[in-house]
Amino acid sequence: MQRARLTKVIVLAAAGAISLSACAARTDSGSGGDSGAPQAAAPSAAANAADPAGDGKAQCSPVSIAYAGTINGANAALGQNILKGAKLAVDQHNKANPGCQVKLEQFDTEGTPDKAPGIVTQIANTQNIIGVIGLPFSGESKAAGNIFNSAGLVAVSPSATNPSLAQNGWKTFFRALGNDNTQGPAAAKFITDELKASKVCVIEDDSEYGTGLAASITKALGAKATCQDKVKTKQTDFSAVVNKIKGEKPDAVFYSGYYQEAAPFAQQLNDAGVAAKFVGPDGVKDDQFVKGAGDAAATSYFTCPCVPADQFTKFTDAYKAATGTDPGTYSPEAYDVATILVKGIDAGKKDRAGLLDFVKNYDGQGITKHFKWDAHGELAATTVWTYKVENGKIVRNTEIK
C-alpha cells in the first residue's frame, strides 16, 4: 500500500515536471534538417490487434500476474513506462470481464543485477503469480533468469535486448522486441548512411546491456568505429572521456548505456565544443534524458527496437486518460505483453505450466507487431526505429530497414 502511494506521488511529480518543462523559457527547435531522410509515417495499429478486453465473458479463478523491474531505482522512468502500459491492459481486461479479475502485482528490483535475484525468488515463491512482465533490463535479466526457469514461471521482457539472454536454455524467457544483434547493425547503418558519419566514437557503460550493444555496433561499424571508451554506472564527471573524444574529432558519438549517465555525458560533450552528433539507444530514449541533457538534447538522436505509438490512437488515448502522460518507450510493448498473459488466463490457464505453454505457442497480432516466438524466446519479425528531439520532445524519425 505504502509503495502504491509512493508510486502515485512520483508519477504526479513527474507529470508536474513535464508540464513545467513544457513552458520552459527557451527551447531550441529540433534539428530535423540534419538527418538525410524525412520523418517516416508512424505505423497504425493492425485492425486485428489483440484487445485485452476480449469478449467480456471470460470466467476464471482469481490469479495474479506480476510486473518486476525498476519502479523507484535508477533509470526508474524506463520501468514506469512499462508498468503503466501493463497496468492499462490489465485494467481494461478487468473492467470488461467481471467474471475474471486478474491482479497485477508490482515488484521493484531497482533495476540492478544484485537486487533482482532476491525479488524474483520472492515472486517465484508466491504461488498465485502465474506470469511475469519483466525484467526490463538485461543485467538483471541475466542475473535472475534462471530463477524464473527453475520455477517454470513465464517471464516476458518488454525491453531487455542483450542477445545472449536467449541463449541460456531458459524455457521461460521471452522478449517482445528484437535484440541488440539487430539494434547494433541498424544503429550503425543509421549513423553512417543517414547522419553521414565516417568517424564514430562508441562509449559504453559497464552494464550487460551497454557492453553487449557496444560490441554489436562496433562490429557493424567496422573501420568507422575510430575510438572506444568505457564509463561507469553512476559516474557524473566525464571529463577524461570528453577530452579523449575532443582529440579524436568524430562525426558522431554513440553512447551505449542508460539515460542517467547519458544526460550529463551529452551535456559535458556539448560544453566542450564537441560538434559530433550524439546518438543513444533505447536505454537513453526517455524524456528524462531530454530534461537532463539541457542544451545538448536538441541535437541528439536515438535508436530503438520500439515502435512509435503515435498512430495507436485507441491505445494512446486510453493511456493518456489513465496516466495523464503520453506513452513512453516500451509502454505499447508492455501493453502487448500483458494482453497476451491475460488472454491466456481468459483461455482457462490457471497455473504456471499452462500459461507458459500458452505463451510458447502464441501466434497473434499485437498493436506493436506480430507475436510468435521461436524456441529461444525470440520474435521472428522485428523493427528498429530512430527518434530525434523536436521542441523538447522525443519524436519519431525514420525506420531503419
Next chain:
Amino acid sequence: MSMTHDLSSLVLAQGGSDWITFDVDSFLNQFWDNTIDGLSYGSIYALVALGYTLVYGVLKLINFAHSEVFIYGAYATWFTFYGLGFRPGATPDLPLLPLIGFLLLALVAAMAVSGGTAVALERVAYRPLRKRGAPRLVFLITAIGASFVLQQILFIWRGGNPENSIRLLRNDEVFTIFGGSVTIVTIITVVASILLMVGADIFVNRTKFGRGIRAVAQDPDTATLMGVNKERVVTLTFLIGGLLAGAAALFYMMKIPQGASYQGGFILGIKAFTAAVLGGIGNLRGALLGGLLLGVVENYGQSLFGGAWRDVVAFALLVLILMFRPTGILGESLGKARV
C-alpha cells in the same frame, strides 16, 4: 565482472575495445586538458575532504554521513535555482550582476542547508552516544546508519530519478593553458575553493575558536579543564565541515547540473574520504593536497588505461601512498601540537 570475462574480452577485442589500453598518445595530447579538469574536480573533493578531516581530528570519528551532508547542499542549490524561477531546459543568458547575485544566493542556501544538516546530525546521532560514553565502533555504525537515513529521506521525498538539470551558466571556455581549455566553472571552482580552504586554515590556526578546536583535538580532557567548552567545539567543527561541503555542492552542481540525486553523494563522499586519508587524515592542508592529487590522477589514469580504470587508479594510488607513508602524505597534524 570476473577475471575470465576480462580475459575473454581481451582475446575477442575488436578495433581497440580492449580491457586495458596503454594509450600514451591521448595521455600526452590531452595532458593539460585532463590536468585542468582534474584540478577542478579535485577542488570539490578537497572541500568535502575537509569535513571528514576536521571531524576525525577532533572526535577520531569517520563521519560517513558527510556525503549526505554534501548532497543536501546539492538539493539546496537545485531548489534555489528552481525557486528563482529557472526550469530544466536550455541555459538562460543572464546579465553578469544578476548571475553573480543568484549564484551567491545559491551558495548561501547550500552552505546553510549543509551546515544545518551537519549540526543536526551531530545533535541527533552523535551527541547522545557521546553523553553515554559509547565505544568508538558504535559511532562508526551510527554514522553509516545516519548516512542511509539521510539518503532514504531524499529518496522517499524526491524519488529515484535525479532532479532535472537546471543551470544558470554555460560551462564555456575562457582561455587555454598549453592548449588545455579552462572553462568559467573551472575558474570559479578552483579560485573559490582555494579561498575557502585558506579561510578554513586561518580559522583553525589563527583564531580563538580555532585554538579551541586544536586544543580538543590534542587532549579533550585537559582542554575541558582549561575552560574549553568541548560540546561547543564539536558543534563548531561539524558546522565548518558542513559549510564547506555546501560550497562544494554548489560548484558540483554548476559543473554537473544533473548531480542532485539521492545516491549522488555516495561515490563522491568515498573519494573525498580517500583524498583525506591520502593527504593525512586530520590534516587540513593534507585534505587540499589529497583532493587535488586524486582528481588529477583519476583523469590521467582514465586517459592512459581507459575509462573503466578510474576507481582502480584512485585506490591503487591510495594503497601505494599508505604503503610508504602510513599516515598520508602530510601526516596527521590537527591533533599534534605545533610549535
